Amino acid sequence: MLESLKIQRRQSEIRQQLAELVGKDTPEEAETRQMADLDAEYRQNETRYRAALITEDEQRQEAKGELETRQDREWSDMLGGFEMRQIAAALDHGHQIDGVTAEIVSELRSAGTYQGIPVPIEALETRAGETVASGTPDPISTRPIIDRLFPQSVAARMGASMINIGQGEAEWPVVTSSVAAGWADGETANVAGPTVYATTDRPLAPDHNLGIQMKITRKTLKQSGAALEAAVRRDMNGAIGQAMDAAVFLGSGSSGEPTGIFAGASGWSITETAVDAEVSWSAFRAAVTRFMVANAAGSPNAVRMLIRPEVWSDMDGLYIDTGTGVTEWDRLTRNIPAGNIVMSSNALEAPTGSPAASKALLTTNAGGTAPIYVGTWGAVDLIRDPYSDAASGGLRLTALVTMDVTISRAAQLEVLTGIQEPGA
Known part of the structure; x- marks a missing residue:
């Protein structure tokens, strides 16, 4: 499995756990520490996720x-x-x-x-x-x-x-027009005018x-x-x-x-x-x-x-x-x-x-x-x-x-x- 997918799944689990803890009106001290740890892990995973995407994109191109x-x-x-x-x-x-x-x-x-x-x-x-x-x-x-x-x-x-x-x-679509290049006749002159780019369909x-x-x-x-x-x-x-x-x-x-x-x-x-x-x-x-x-x-x-x-x-x-x-x-x-x-x-x-x-x-x-x-x-x-x-x-x-x-x-x-x- 791709590393980015693993990180995405872990982020989803963290969000689910945080949602359960945040929903409590009076969280215990252990639960408060757990929320802080999960929040720190979530931020760290965001950095890892971006790095994984960059690495995997290079692998995809290769x-x-x-x-x-x-x-x-x-x-x-x-x-x-x-x-x-x-x-x-x-x-x-x-x-x-x-x-x-x-x-x-x-x-x-x-x-x-x-x-x-x-x-x-x-x-x-x-x-x-x-x-x-x-x-x-x-x-x-x-x-x-x-x-x-x-x-x-x-x-x-x-x-x-x-x-x-x-x-x-x-x-x-097959090109049927004759697009040609042209030189500008002078320093301020324009190049060759626009040529229609036409195609013919071969069905x-x-x-x-x-x-x-x-x-x-x-x-x-x-x-x-x-x-x-x-x-x-x-x-x-x-x-x-x-x-x-x-x-x-x-x-x-x-x-x-x-x-x-x-x-x-x-x-x-x-x-x-x-x-x-x-x-x-x-x-x-x-x-x-x-x-x-x-x-x-x-x-x-x-x-x-x-x-x-x-x-x-x-x-x-x-x-x-x-x-x-x-x-x-x-x-x-x-x-x-x-x-x-x-x-x-x-x-x-x-x-x-x-x-x-x-x-x-x-x-x-x-x-x-x-x-x-x-x-x-x-x-x-x-x-x-x-x-x-x-x-x-x-x-x-x-x-x-x-x-x-x-x-x-x-x-x-x-x-x-x-x-x-x-x-x-």
């Missing part, structure tokens, strides 16, 4: 980071003991959930409303040492950011921040629900164990990750899908550049240069790139000089680290047109701010349906996830179109 992140680490440690097989057994034959799994389910129920059994989204990831990052400040509240919800997720590798929201909506709303239906046979349920838990987690992880990636980049904004980066580029004022030429490092170099000119990136290695696998194939076979053996891909990776280049056929549409051309996306993390925000609400709502497959003794599970997508600064993203195959 341990500030520890105190701010302890709750997230404790939650992460608890998730390590979450057992998906207990959830499957509870949905199958009413097994009583116990241990850490029961604590997590109870905590989630107290924070939200679920038709079935809530399952934390983090529990779906493959257990390979992934951790939950510490909380980061937000204009509305402080939330834990899960940077690596799905380690192989294209959205995560492109710098997107996965934000878990308890309930309601969230928005991020995330719980308007889009992603659903997964799984059928578990009676045989599988009877063989419940670690294998079932791993299989269910692996299948849900793959399905959610694939659907999220497709929505983040290719979401149409209709038929229940959120608006993805490519469909919402014009609405978010993201720069769209038509390359309309065969693929080469020079086309990407121009986009990287625009990032650096706009102060969004400090160097080429701060840029992340999303391309189709066909683009890699084309660039790796396109030699600058057959004598040196240097390809366009070699030139690209000399400037942009290979770890910053993401290839996906799920997050980008297949090449179309004549000549066949595809799109690419460039992002950068400026000043610690992620270029893309992916919001998820609460946990995965796992609902049991024992009737649809009752004839075979099976169990049908429906997992519901609410999510949305938005961006931070438009200057941190650029879309390239018309990247054509060589010789087209």
